[in-house]
Amino acid sequence: MAYTEEELKKELETKEYEYGFYTDIESDTFPNGLNEEIVIAISKKKEEPEWMTLWRLESFKIWKEMVEPEWANVRYEKPDFQAISYYSAPNKKPKYNSLDEVDPELLDTFKKLGISLDEQKKLAGVAVDIVMDSVSVATTFKKTLAEKGIIFCSISEAIKEHPELVKKYIGTVVPQKDNFYAALNSAVFSDGSFCYIPKGVKCPMELSTYFRINQAGTGQFERTLVIADEGSYVSYLEGCTAPSRDENQLHAAVVELIALDDAEIKYSTVQNWFPGNKEGKGGVYNFVTKRGLCEKNAKISWTQVETGSAVTWKYPSCILKGDNSIGEFYSIAVTNNYQQADTGTKMIHLGKNTRSTIISKGISAGKSQNSYRGLVQVNSRAENARNFSQCDSLLMGNECGAHTFPYIEAKNKSAQIEHEATTSKIGEDQIFYCNQRGIDTEKAIALIVNGFSKEVLNKLPMEFAVEAQKLLEISLEGSVG
Amino acid sequence: MLKINNLHARVEDKEILKGINLTVNAGEVHAIMGPNGSGKSTLASVIAGKEEFEVTKGEVFLEGENLEDTAPEDRAHKGVFLSFQYPVEIPGVSVTNFMKTAINESRKAKGLEDMPAKDMLKLIREKSELLEIDRKFLSRSLNEGFSGGEKKRNEIFQMAMLEPKLAILDETDSGLDIDALRIVANGVNKLKSKDNAVIVITHYQRLLEYIVPDYVHVLHNGKIVKSGDKDLALELEEKGYDWLKQEAAV
Numbered sequence: 001m002a003y004t005e006e007e008l009k010k011e012l013e014t015k016e017y018e019y020g021f022y023t024d025i026e027s028d029t030f031p032n033g034l035n036e037e038i039v040i041a042i043s044k045k046k047e048e049p050e051w052m053t054l055w056r057l058e059s060f061k062i063w064k065e066m067v068e069p070e071w072a073n074v075r076y077e078k079p080d081f082q083a084i085s086y087y088s089a090p091n092k093k094p095k096y097n098s099l100d101e102v103d104p105e106l107l108d109t110f111k112k113l114g115i116s117l118d119e120q121k122k123l124a125g126v127a128v129d130i131v132m133d134s135v136s137v138a139t140t141f142k143k144t145l146a147e148k149g150i151i152f153c154s155i156s157e158a159i160k161e162h163p164e165l166v167k168k169y170i171g172t173v174v175p176q177k178d179n180f181y182a183a184l185n186s187a188v189f190s191d192g193s194f195c196y197i198p199k200g201v202k203c204p205m206e207l208s209t210y211f212r213i214n215q216a217g218t219g220q221f222e223r224t225l226v227i228a229d230e231g232s233y234v235s236y237l238e239g240c241t242a243p244s245r246d247e248n249q250l251h252a253a254v255v256e257l258i259a260l261d262d263a264e265i266k267y268s269t270v271q272n273w274f275p276g277n278k279e280g281k282g283g284v285y286n287f288v289t290k291r292g293l294c295e296k297n298a299k300i301s302w303t304q305v306e307t308g309s310a311v312t313w314k315y316p317s318c319i320l321k322g323d324n325s326i327g328e329f330y331s332i333a334v335t336n337n338y339q340q341a342d343t344g345t346k347m348i349h350l351g352k353n354t355r356s357t358i359i360s361k362g363i364s365a366g367k368s369q370n371s372y373r374g375l376v377q378v379n380s381r382a383e384n385a386r387n388f389s390q391c392d393s394l395l396m397g398n399e400c401g402a403h404t405f406p407y408i409e410a411k412n413k414s415a416q417i418e419h420e421a422t423t424s425k426i427g428e429d430q431i432f433y434c435n436q437r438g439i440d441t442e443k444a445i446a447l448i449v450n451g452f453s454k455e456v457l458n459k460l461p462m463e464f465a466v467e468a469q470k471l472l473e474i475s476l477e478g479s480v481g
Numbered sequence: 482m483l484k485i486n487n488l489h490a491r492v493e494d495k496e497i498l499k500g501i502n503l504t505v506n507a508g509e510v511h512a513i514m515g516p517n518g519s520g521k522s523t524l525a526s527v528i529a530g531k532e533e534f535e536v537t538k539g540e541v542f543l544e545g546e547n548l549e550d551t552a553p554e555d556r557a558h559k560g561v562f563l564s565f566q567y568p569v570e571i572p573g574v575s576v577t578n579f580m581k582t583a584i585n586e587s588r589k590a591k592g593l594e595d596m597p598a599k600d601m602l603k604l605i606r607e608k609s610e611l612l613e614i615d616r617k618f619l620s621r622s623l624n625e626g627f628s629g630g631e632k633k634r635n636e637i638f639q640m641a642m643l644e645p646k647l648a649i650l651d652e653t654d655s656g657l658d659i660d661a662l663r664i665v666a667n668g669v670n671k672l673k674s675k676d677n678a679v680i681v682i683t684h685y686q687r688l689l690e691y692i693v694p695d696y697v698h699v700l701h702n703g704k705i706v707k708s709g710d711k712d713l714a715l716e717l718e719e720k721g722y723d724w725l726k727q728e729a730a731v
Contacts, residue, residue: 428533433569436529437583437639438557438590447582451573451622 030087036060039187042087046156049163059176059186066180072342073371073403076285076311079250086188086221144204150234151196152207155223158194165196169227173256173293173319181252181287181313185221189254192223197232197263206461208237222253228263228298235266237464250285251309257292257300261322264299265292268460269316270468272475273308280338280367283310290314296322296351303459305468306333306343307475315373317346320354320382327356330456332468334475335368335400344374344405349385349415358389361453364400365476371403378415386416393423394452396445396476424452446473482507482678483528483647488539490527497523499703500539505647508675512689512714513682515700516722521682522566524700525651529563530556543647557583558590560646560677564636564653571623576635577605579623580642587643608641612668629656637668644672649680654688666691686718701729 030038039060043053068078145152151162159166176186197203228234238255251273259265267290276283286309292300302316318327329345347356356376364370370393378385393402404421426448434444449472450457457465483505490498497520505511515521527534528541530553541548543559551559571579585595596604609616612634624632633653640648650669654662669692673679681692689697689711697713698705701722706729707713717725 427569430569430571432531432553433565433571434583435553436557436561436563436565437579437643438554438587439583440552440554440586443582443586447574447579448571451571454573 030085032085033082034060034084034086034188038086042188042190045087046159048156048159051163051167052159055171055176056187059183060188062177063180063183063187066177066183068180072313072373073369073405074311074313074340074342076340079285081184084250087190141205148201148204149198150201150203151194153194155189155192155194155225158225162194162196165227166194166225169256169258170225171256173258173291174254174289179289182254182289185223185252185254185289189221189223192225192253193238194224195226195234195236197228197234199229200231201229202232203234206235206237206464220251222251224253224255225258226256226265226267227258228260228265230260231262232260233264235268235461237268237270237461239270239272249283250287252287253289255288255290255316257290259292259294259298259300259325261296261298263295264301266301267292267303267316268464269302269304269306270464270471271304271306271308271312272471274310275308275337275339276310278337280310283339284308285311286314287311288314290316291319291346292317292327293319294322294325294327294351294354297324298322299326299328301328301330301459302345303330303456304332304343305456305460305471306331306341307471309341310339312339312341312343314341314343315345317348318356319348319350320356320385321350322354323351324353325351326354329356329358329360329374330459331359332361332363332453332456332472333370333372334363334472335365335370336475337366337368339366339368341369342371342373344372346375346377347387349376349378349382349387352381352383352385354382354385356385356387358387358391359455360389360391361456362391362393362402363396363449363452363472363476364393364402365396367399369401369403371405373405373407375407375409376417376419377408378410378412378417380411382412382415384414384416385412387418389417389419391419391421392452393421394449395423395425442473442477445476449473449476482509482544483680484542484545485528486540486542488524488527488541489537490523490534491537492523492534496537497534497703498527501700501703501705503698503705505678505680507646507678509696510673510679510681510692510694512694512697512711513680513700514684514697514714514717516726517684519700520703521700522651525563525649525680525682528556528647528649529553529561554586555590557643557645558587562640562643562645562648564633564640564648564650566652566655568624568627568632568636570625570627572625574623576619576621576623576638580605580639583639583643604642608638611641611671612638613664614638630658630661633657634661634665637665641668641672644677646677647680648672648677649682651682652684653681654683654685662688663691686714689714699725701726704729 036057039056040053043056174182176183195207226236257265257267273284273286294300300318306312316329320327327347333341333343335341344360345358358374360372362370362372372391374389376387391404395402402423406419408417410417430448431441431444450469453472457469460468485501485503488498488501501524513521523534527536530551548556581601588596614634633656653665657665681694694711697709697711699707706725
């Protein structure tokens with residue numbers, strides 16, 4: 001049975017807060033700039049073993065030789081990598097003493113999303129009542145998982161507690177030299193999640209970063225490693241529908257998934273980083289490398305709802321190495337105002353009878369640019385590979401853009417590849433039709449957008465889907481009219 | 482119920498309605514006929530509040546209230562319903578979901594809670610039976626891939642669900658075969674009461690055999706040029722519109 005946050009919270013309301021679990025870390029930040037000393041210092045600060053330090057240094061060396069890619073359909077001012085501080089310990093001190101001090105616009109959004117008061121405080125960085133701290137929630141959560149032999153912790157913890165697993169798998173799906181941002185991440189990653197599901201175990205609940213201890217301040221270079229051992233299953237939720245106001249402009253995460261024989265990983269993301277203001281000022285640059293490896297009969301499904309960030313550059317991909325393995329990618333990318341998104345997937349068919357499905361829904365409003373970029377590659381040994389791709393774009397207004405860049409490389413004659421693409425616009429006639437039935441324009445847009453996104457929303461876990469639906473509505477508020 | 486005074490309306494620079502006067506009382510059925518381009522659909526859209534049309538002169542009153550500054554959705558909440566000549570498609574939104582949203586939005590405007598799911602289902606069952614609609618149809622995306630007849634039947638189904646005070650049927654008969662026409666007309670007749678009114682816009686007498694009007698108006702060049710009882714429709718069927726055009730030109 002799938003556990004929901006609500007159920008868990010209710011269950012825990014009666015339990016006592018296990019005080020003293022949390023070690024308070026004083027905030028400290030490194031000076032700006034990046035060099036070998038900084039890389040070593042990060043590793044030292046995190047008390048990492050030597051092999052990890054060396055791995056970081058090797059990554060740094062590779063990164064130094066690389067240049068920032070320019071092929072994506074996005075324009076932005078390149079970050080000055082020497083002007084960034086690469087280590088900032090989680091700051092435990094609350095930013096505000098009460099909700100009254102928080103930006104009312106942010107609170108308004110929380111309200112629309114139906115986020116509880118206590119949670120609002122937490123998200124906005126307001127001091128939280130001690131009972132509401134998620135530590136106790138997380139502890140119980142962890143216990144349930146431990147009974148099944150599931151490891152779910154921060155990557156820093158995993159490096160110390162489960163070095164054999166981390167060492168064996170880190171960098172095997174996204175190598176250090178994979179790309180500029182992956183190399184940078186490998187050198188300086190701040191923290192992230194680690195998850196291991198043992199052989200034959202079906203993870204009994206959705207794993208959500210929400211429950212992870214010390215989750216605050218995972219920082220701008222997040223590293224995630226999920227390993228599903230033979231015959232296991234896990235559904236992993238990343239992100240949060242609540243808006244994340246982050247002072248760090250550059251985010252370069254790496255996510256690696258490994259699905260061993262007969263295993264299945266479902267990875268769902270809702271990304272709602274600060275997209276910049278209505279004039280296009282500020283906002284997060286989100287340059288992410290996400291990739292999964294499927295062994296025999298394994299399956300990896302990526303589902304993403306991307307509504308935030310000023311610039312998004314993200315291609316969750318599947319390497320279908322094992323015979324009969326399956327890769328899926330379901331995506332909704334919303335851009336509004338001056339946002340730019342270049343997102344899609346790569347399905348690399350190596351094994352026989354491998355199958356992949358791509359459903360991409362792009363929604364552009366305001367003056368934004370929304371691109372789908374996808375690669376379907378069928379290796380010469382991949383007999384009977386199949387792919388189905390569907391890319392739909394929905395435009396709102398006359399100043400936004402939707403672009404589709406599908407790449408197909410088939411080296412085996414038995415491959416069957418289908419690609420469908422549509423572009424439509426929310427028409428005044430559709431809006432008037434809804435108006436005439438008593439549905440106002442905002443609601444009409446929400447209805448039309450949800451209808452458009454339904455195939456992807458349906459792939460999200462239930463609770464997440466409801467939140468994501470609300471998020472879509474909020475992201476597009478005021479974009480027509 | 483509805484009172485229209487000297488209504489003028491234009492789209493961009495083109496004047497389409499040039500002084501319409503019309504009074505429709507509760508319990509009445511009015512037919513508006515006329516050749517293509519005479520302004521029939523524009524009149525329907527203006528009553529429903531479509532912003533594309535600019536009212537340059539005159540007023541529309543619903544139950545004594547001037548609708549001038551009333552948004553289309555608010556007009557709907559007050560009981561105006563338009564059965565579209567060309568209903569639009571909304572992919573991914575089922576007929577049921579669409580109706581649920583429409584009904585609850587209207588209820589919200591009246592300060593009521595959402596309709597309980599049980600009542601909603603009951604209402605849907607009742608009204609779909611009335612229009613002989615297969616329930617599978619209701620889970621399909623709104624108007625997507627519907628045949629012409631299905632679209633029109635769906636419009637009347639929505640009318641049945643929303644129970645408007647004033648229903649305007651814009652060429653509901655076009656695209657309907659004789660069986661569908663009978664079902665649709667039958668539905669409209671069953672929904673008719675002494676408290677609501679219907680305006681039927683049509684080219685042909687055919688629909689009026691089933692939905693019998695109390696009054697028939699002929700629209701030509703943006704004006705009502707002739708009004709009469711149901712016999713006027715028969716006369717038009719027989720003689721066409723030309724004689725009226727000539728009469729109006731004099």
